[in-house]
Amino acid sequence: MKVELQNVTRIFPSRNKRxxxxxxxxNNFTFEIPDGKLIGLLxxxxxxxxxxxxxxxxxxxxxxxxxxxxxxxxxxxxxxNRGVGLVFQNYALYPHMTxxxxxxxxxxxxxxxxxxxxxxxxxxxxxxxxxxxxDELMERKPSELSGGQQQRVAIAxxxxxxxxxxxxxxxxxxxxxxxxxxxREEIRRIQRETxxxxxxxxxxxxxxxxxxxxxxxxxxxxxxxxxxxxxxxDNPTNLFVAKFLGTPPINIFKGYVRNEMLYIGDDPIMSxxxxxxxxxxxxxxxxxxxxNISTEHNTANGQAVDSQTAExxxxxxxxxxxxxxxxxxxxxxxxxxxxGPLHCHLNNVEVMGRDMTVVSSNSDSESxxxxxxxxxxxxxxxxxxxxxxxxxxxxxxxxxxxxxxRILFEVK
Amino acid sequence: xxxxxxxxxxxxYLLPMLVLLAVFTIWPIINTxxxxxxxKYQALAAAGGKTFEVSFYNFKDVLSYNKFLTxxxxxxxxxxxxxxxxxxxxxLIAVFLNSIRPLKRVLQTIFFLPYVTNSIAIGMxxxxxxxxxxxxxxxxxxxxxxxxxxxxxxxVFGIEPINWINPGSTYGANITVLVIYIVWNALPFKILxxxxxxxxxxxxxxxxxxxxxxxxxxxxxxITVPLLSPMIAYVVITGFIGGxxxxxxIVGIFGEDMGPxxxxxxxxxxxxxxxxxxxxxxQGRASAAALILFAIILVVTLINLYVSKxxxxx
Ligand SMILES: Nc1ncnc2c1ncn2[C@@H]1O[C@H](COP(=O)(O)OP(=O)(O)OP(=O)(O)O)[C@@H](O)[C@H]1O
Ligand SMILES: [Mg+2]
Numbered sequence: 001m002k003v004e005l006q007n008v009t010r011i012f013p014s015r016n017k018r019x020x021x022x023x024x025x026x027n028n029f030t031f032e033i034p035d036g037k038l039i040g041l042l043x044x045x046x047x048x049x050x051x052x053x054x055x056x057x058x059x060x061x062x063x064x065x066x067x068x069x070x071x072x073x074x075x076x077x078x079x080x081n082r083g084v085g086l087v088f089q090n091y092a093l094y095p096h097m098t099x100x101x102x103x104x105x106x107x108x109x110x111x112x113x114x115x116x117x118x119x120x121x122x123x124x125x126x127x128x129x130x131x132x133x134x135d136e137l138m139e140r141k142p143s144e145l146s147g148g149q150q151q152r153v154a155i156a157x158x159x160x161x162x163x164x165x166x167x168x169x170x171x172x173x174x175x176x177x178x179x180x181x182x183x184r185e186e187i188r189r190i191q192r193e194t195x196x197x198x199x200x201x202x203x204x205x206x207x208x209x210x211x212x213x214x215x216x217x218x219x220x221x222x223x224x225x226x227x228x229x230x231x232x233x234d235n236p237t238n239l240f241v242a243k244f245l246g247t248p249p250i251n252i253f254k255g256y257v258r259n260e261m262l263y264i265g266d267d268p269i270m271s272x273x274x275x276x277x278x279x280x281x282x283x284x285x286x287x288x289x290x291x292n293i294s295t296e297h298n299t300a301n302g303q304a305v306d307s308q309t310a311e312x313x314x315x316x317x318x319x320x321x322x323x324x325x326x327x328x329x330x331x332x333x334x335x336x337x338x339x340g341p342l343h344c345h346l347n348n349v350e351v352m353g354r355d356m357t358v359v360s361s362n363s364d365s366e367s368x369x370x371x372x373x374x375x376x377x378x379x380x381x382x383x384x385x386x387x388x389x390x391x392x393x394x395x396x397x398x399x400x401x402x403x404x405x406r407i408l409f410e411v412k
Numbered sequence: 413x414x415x416x417x418x419x420x421x422x423x424x425y426l427l428p429m430l431v432l433l434a435v436f437t438i439w440p441i442i443n444t445x446x447x448x449x450x451x452k453y454q455a456l457a458a459a460g461g462k463t464f465e466v467s468f469y470n471f472k473d474v475l476s477y478n479k480f481l482t483x484x485x486x487x488x489x490x491x492x493x494x495x496x497x498x499x500x501x502x503x504l505i506a507v508f509l510n511s512i513r514p515l516k517r518v519l520q521t522i523f524f525l526p527y528v529t530n531s532i533a534i535g536m537x538x539x540x541x542x543x544x545x546x547x548x549x550x551x552x553x554x555x556x557x558x559x560x561x562x563x564x565x566x567x568v569f570g571i572e573p574i575n576w577i578n579p580g581s582t583y584g585a586n587i588t589v590l591v592i593y594i595v596w597n598a599l600p601f602k603i604l605x606x607x608x609x610x611x612x613x614x615x616x617x618x619x620x621x622x623x624x625x626x627x628x629x630x631x632x633x634x635i636t637v638p639l640l641s642p643m644i645a646y647v648v649i650t651g652f653i654g655g656x657x658x659x660x661x662i663v664g665i666f667g668e669d670m671g672p673x674x675x676x677x678x679x680x681x682x683x684x685x686x687x688x689x690x691x692x693x694x695q696g697r698a699s700a701a702a703l704i705l706f707a708i709i710l711v712v713t714l715i716n717l718y719v720s721k722x723x724x725x726x
Contacts, residue, residue: 092620094617
């Protein structure tokens with residue numbers, strides 16, 4: 001069953017009638033979930049993920065916009081008539097019922113021609129229980145189960161009535177790291193086996209990336225980007241998305257572009273042919289070209305750190321070039337002690353088998369710390385004061401300083 | 413193990429409480445048992461140097477005493493009728509109060525009012541409401557004037573005035589008034605407890621039930637009631653205990669005669685019986701009656717606990 005959201009908006013009016021600070025929990029969402037796919041809703045806390053899910057389930061009504069299941073407009077349909085299965089963040093298993101009673105509960109609600117005989121219900125319940133591997137636990141109460149088992153019961157309860165759409169609200173957030181990994185594989189397996197269109201809400205980017213066919217990245221009720229996990233990771237549309245995806249997170253620098261060359265501090269780190277800088281800033285850059293060149297001479301002669309920070313200011317003022325944010329993925333660094341254009345102070349090295357994490361610092365880095373993932377046999381001198389990097393162009397993203405939108409260039 | 417020194421300290425701290433308990437709780441209990449076992453015990457006579465034989469006479473006396481059996485019957489009827497009625501009503505009202513938004517606070521306050529008012533005073537108000545003024549036994553041509561608002565209201569529906577509590581009223585009418593009064597008086601506390609329980613139930617259970625298309629009746633019986641069962645058990649058990657101690661409500665409506673004029677003591681209860689015995693200086697009889705009451709409450713509470721162990725989900 002295909003699910004489609006068209007311009008869906010949800011506004012929570014403020015309690016205080018005089019002040020007009022309504023919360024726009026979900027702002028003009030439009031996206032389509034193809035039949036049988038698993039889509040991940042991803043975003044930080046409070047960005048409207050649960051609200052979106054509740055609107056799809058029918059527990060909440062959109063303020064405006066329409067929701068379709070297949071060709072049917074379900075916007076005005078009550079939850080029980082939508083045929084959705086919902087797994088709550090804390091499972092909401094009925095504590096006074098056994099696992100079996102919990103799973104049977106939705107079936108016993110069916111009426112009219114859907115009504116089932118006791119034997120059919122039991123058979124269906126046991127089939128679903130087997131699917132999520134809890135058929136051994138049918139007589140237990142939820143309090144006698146582990147978190148992971150409870151979660152599977154919750155999924156079984158949502159699946160047993162064969163919903164058209166399965167909705168999962170941060171189902172793994174209560175589990176420990178190992179169980180989370182295991183259960184997420186299981187959800188993937190169950191989804192593949194049942195081919196039920198599934199929406200999976202999480203604030204954990206790794207979880208979303210590993211399990212989803214498509215991810216929807218959200219921020220403050222606004223969709224930032226929709227795409228295949230790998231595509232979104234490789235091609236973030238803005239700084240927020242770039243920062244949100246990836247562990248360790250992307251390294252952000254303040255830098256500038258001049259003459260199709262990208263600079264961090266005074267290091268010309270990479271050429272960016274065909275970069276499409278916004279118009280206004282380009283003019284500023286051309287005006288001040290002369291002065292910039294003269295300052296550059298100074299540093300080329302090996303100036304102290306002092307003058308570097310002084311020049312940093314001029315970069316912000318748009319004097320040295322067009323100021324930008326530069327995002328470099330941890331795997332985008334190559335150690336190059338001879339020719340690497342980016343100079344960083346080497347802090348320490350964490351070896352993790354095949355790869356190692358090199359922690360270095362640079363005054364133009366936003367967090368001050370740079371984490372790069374380098375192949376262990378890269379010939380890094382761990383005793384050295386500085387480390388020199390060259391960069392993989394497709395792992396480097398440039399963003400506008402004001403709009404934080406991506407600025408594209410040609411990657412060869 | 414704690415060393416002896418520290419144990420001493422602990423006992424020292426407990427001492428004031430232990431002394432109070434011993435003087436005002438433990439000794440009276442022992443003394444009650446003692447008095448009940450002494451044949452025809454009277455404190456005054458005992459003070460005068462009289463000795464009493466040890467026997468079960470008082471118990472036999474009480475149990476074969478017609479007045480006591482009346483009291484036992486009244487108490488039983490009031491308990492068996494009022495506890496279920498008030499518990500179910502309180503449950504329905506609590507669920508209703510919990511489900512509405514506007515006027516919630518106002519209604520909560522109104523339902524809570526009886527709890528903060530004096531029950532004797534309310535009893536007198538009830539008496540006034542169910543009262544009849546003027547000749548009741550008039551000929552059909554005579555106009556019967558009723559001052560009680562209840563009879564006036566019944567009159568609106570064309571129902572003849574009923575003699576609720578005045579001289580000549582029936583036992584059934586008396587009990588009806590008492591039941592209404594006791595139920596109404598018991599509601600606030602029960603509503604308060606159940607409402608508190610309801611507010612403690614996670615809203616997601618209801619969301620889950622809604623997504624699964626559960627009919628409202630089924631939500632009530634399969635989700636609300638089981639999740640509320642500890643509170644319901646509490647309300648029922650305390651209701652029975654309170655019911656067996658019923659006394660003030662009858663005084664409030666019928667006065668200390670415990671019945672309409674001409675039929676005094678008809679509505680007496682077990683506690684009333686004990687008071688009467690004490691008033692007459694019959695401490696032995698009063699003690700025996702008190703112990704019988706204690707035994708009944710104990711048995712009923714044990715039955716309640718046994719039932720709730722099977723039915724209550726904690
Ligand atoms: N009933 C409500 N009344 C008012 N505001 C609400 C209500 N429910 C949610 N909100 C607001 O809407 C926004 C989105 O909430 P939502 O629960 O959808 O966030 P979320 O993405 O699920 O966050 P989390 O990851 O913390 O669960 C938040 O700012 C929240 O404060
Ligand atoms: Mg949420």
